[in-house]
Amino acid sequence: MTRIVAGSVGGRALKVPPKGTRPTSERVREAIFSRLEHYDVLEDTQVLDLFAGSGALGIEAASRGAREVVLVEASKSAAAICQTNVTTLGLVGVKVAHDKAENYAARPxxxxxxxVFLDPPYDISEETLGGILASLVPHLDDRAVVVVERGSRSPKPGVPEQWRLITEKNYGDTTVYYYEPELPVPYED
Incomplete structure (x- = not known):
């Protein structure tokens, strides 16, 4: 069973798609959100959850104070479960988009x-993941944090040159990468 760890709907259970997704474990979600609270990027923020699955990451962000959350899921049945979870929990400001991550990231x-959360299937090609990450560049706030969850055996994601790795953490079969846009150095005379 998947539960929200903390916040306004902490402890509440989520429905999970019966197949085709790999939910982030509660232990890993708790570690991710502990780090994000340390970075001070949860309260009153705009959150994008690509490859949402059950919506656990985005819903956890909403539970902890995010202003607006969009859960993007390509699977019609998983998107329906995301919507059921959002409706059941009564979360305002959380929307579900039934779309491919690459299409959503490429929108104007x-x-x-x-x-931004990206928890793609572990078998996604590095080229596809790199393309999605590159598409996100113009969509990010200067102080944004991008969290990418990958299999421990997968290579480190190829990210845009404008991004800086904050840290990476291993949790058994999962590695979580935290990135931020690298701000240009101001010109000085």
């Missing part, structure tokens, strides 16, 4: 995301 820029 309408807002700057403060926090």
């Amino acid at each position: 820029v309408t807002k700057a995301w403060d926090l």
